């Protein structure tokens with residue numbers, strides 16, 4: 001089977017500064033890849049590049065083939081066609097990722113309506129509303145009717161992230177990008193959200209690009225791991241391989257740091 | 270573990286119906302009163318506005334609430350009509366200014382770097398000129414002093430302020446994560462502008478439009494005072510003030526009454542603006 005995403009020698013530069021260098025990896029349909037690396041290593045930039053959303057000040061070169069579409073140098077119209085049906089993203093900070101002045105139900109409804117139009121299904125507001133409530137229930141939100149009427153600032157961080165997941169799910173994308181989806185949440189909520197993402201990815205048979213600097217979290221969520229260090233890919237292999245026998249000193253130090261930290265917390269992996 | 274998940278909805282999480290801010294009520298009442306007066310004059314006025322119905326420069330009385338002018342015309346009637354003119358010019362000018370300003374400001378925010386700089390500089394230069402001066406120039410250039418040119422002139426003169434504000438507000442919203450999120454979810458730019466950008470800048474914009482409304486009413490009076498506004502028999506407050514100027518010591522009421530009408534309208538609009546600010550933005554509702 002051909003890959004869903006193939007990144008080949010991709011580099012990202014902001015003016016003279018090289019932020020990501022010669023990164024290559026691929027994701028097969030339904031595969032779950034974890035992208036790890038310390039803060040500032042270029043994880044988020046890589047994710048933005050592959051949906052064509054780098055800011056104007058930045059330039060990607062090389063090749064990013066997403067569902068047989070070349071993203072590098074693509075026109076906005078081609079990219080809009082990819083965003084949604086092919087790829088959806090969940091961000092780190094769910095509060096700022098939701099429009100503060102729009103009720104949660106309407107925000108999800110916007111995506112649902114676009115999806116229905118895309119599928120050439122007639123859209124009545126009752127149908128949209130029903131689908132919104134269904135999605136909210138899908139992400140395990142109790143009392144969806146009430147939550148749909150709330151504004152983002154009126155719900156908890158975990159609920160916001162569930163709403164963001166519901167919006168991503170509305171498209172049933174082939175690839176889900178989760179950029180540190182649990183970093184802004186407390187530990188119990190983190191575990192719930194991770195379980196939810198894992199379950200939905202499995203049920204919908206989506207591929208997953210999971211970005212994090214938390215190795216235990218990544219290890220639990222994915223099949224394969226790629227490691228970024230200062231914009232360069234230093235490791236790419238199955239979770240077992242990379243965590244048992246990292247062939248790079250940087251990866252080893254990351255794992256060692258995580259182990260020490262976990263021992264201190266009394267958690268083990 | 271997980272007896273109650275940390276993110277089940279709390280009872281307090283639902284929007285609390287908040288009481289309407291006092292400034293909105295008072296401002297609404299004052300502006301509403303002016304509005305009523307203005308609408309009333311379309312149907313009925315206490316006296317014929319141009320008829321000489323009393324003694325000249327009469328003091329306020331039961332028959333003439335605000336006294337009479339030099340020619341014995343009822344001042345209260347003229348002040349009521351003045352309210353209509355002020356509201357007409359105010360709303361007209363704000364519509365013109367908002368139409369031009371919001372469009373240009375949004376375009377500037379989306380423009381390329383250099384074009385945006387040109388826009389920004391142009392707005393700043395226009396704003397550096399007093400609104401009234403620009404409006405006077407436009408009226409003089411058009412060589413017709415009418416209600417319509419006054420509306421256009423004041424609207425155009427005020428549009429730069431709205432454009433500059435819109436540009437900054439749009440830019441701020443465009444840098445937000447939820448815009449990226451909307452783009453990730455496949456929204457096109459036009460739909461992002463109408464679904465996310467305009468609603469988010471609206472609370473700030475509406476407040477400033479209400480302030481502009483008060484300024485426009487004041488600018489109209491100033492133009493009329495200078496003889497550049499609506500020509501007679503339109504009883505603009507500015508013209509009433511100008512006519513009362515010669516007799517301000519002997520009959521102060523001729524100046525006080527239209528002055529009071531203008532000041533209350535401007536204050537009313539400002540209060541309304543302030544009340545709207547808190548009301549239009551749901552993220553601020555809880556914190557008040």
Ligand SMILES: Nc1ncnc2c1ncn2[C@@H]1O[C@H](COP(=O)(O)OP(=O)(O)OP(=O)(O)O)[C@@H](O)[C@H]1O
Nearest residue numbers: 014019038039040041042043044045046055057213
């Ligand atoms: N708009 C920008 N202009 C210039 N440099 C940028 C810009 N955005 C990010 N960078 C730089 O690019 C590098 C990679 O950033 P990126 O956001 O991808 O890091 P990250 O791996 O996601 O880190 P974190 O774990 O903290 O989210 C950083 O050094 C950052 O300073």
Ligand SMILES: [Mg+2]
Nearest residue numbers: 043044045179
């Ligand atoms: Mg990041």
